[in-house]
Amino acid sequence: MSTAHVMLGLLAERPKHGYELKKEHDHRLAGAKPLAYGQVYATLQRLERDGFAEVAETQQEGGPERTMYAITGSGREELARWLNTVEPPAPYVASSLFARVAVAGRGADGYLLRQREAHLARMRELTAAKAAGPPAQVLAADFALQHLDADLRWIETALSRLKENNDA
Template sequence: MSTPHVLLGLLATGSKHGYELKRAHDERLPRARPLAFGQVYATLGRLHRDGLVATAGHDRDGGPERTAFALTGDGRAALDRWLSTIEPPMPYVTSTLFAKVVVALLVADVDRARSYLIEQRRAHTARLRELTAVKVDPSASLDDLLAADFAVAHLDADLRWLHTTLDRVADWHREVHS
């Protein structure tokens, strides 16, 4: 995820201070990793330095002073470029799940790899049930539904891979021990 671009997108709806940006991020991207306040403010500092956002005022509102930021013309152009750039499919397999299975097989522990695959399949299935509940929840927001659809599709792909890998490991084990 490109945090700077997401913050630019959130600012496209109007000026906000860091706390409002963090809250808007966590609401609009409900299944994404929540942003840390430090990450929001550090990113805003870089966006301001690069001329993509500008100070839009200060607010106290009964607490510490807060600086609001607004999108600049250059910020809007950067956001538009980002939104019109097609994301290339992932060129590398970067998954802890994949790495654990390969390493377990590398150390010649087929039983450990199979046990891991079976337990991981259980965890994926449990998460799939949780997300399916979100999809049928009448109070779920569009953001919740989109996030659940995205996660379900990825979990489904992982589950297909887990099933295929369990079959391959079993076939390989039979060949080696026949």
């Protein structure tokens, strides 16, 4: 995920300040790692440096000064380019789950059984969270559930292959 592009997308709606961008990011990308405030401001500085965002105004209403940022024409072009770029399928297996099983080899069955239980517990949590969650939370839960489901199918396949190898 490109934090800069997500922030451009949030700025495309209207000018916003850093605190608002952080809160909106964390709300819309429910389930994603929350942004640190330092990351928000560093990203805004890079967007401004690259000509994708600019200071729209500075406000001070009884609190700290807030700098409002707006997307530029170049920023809109960059956002459109990013939104229209197809994400390439991951060419490599980059999962700690796979790495543990590959290293453990024939002795991975105990780990796989424990991991399956952890996946099922997380799936129950996510299913419960979907019941009363806002749309962003439901979409995030659906995304996570489908990835966990794919992991579970792979775990079952791995257990079956390990059993076949142990029986042979």
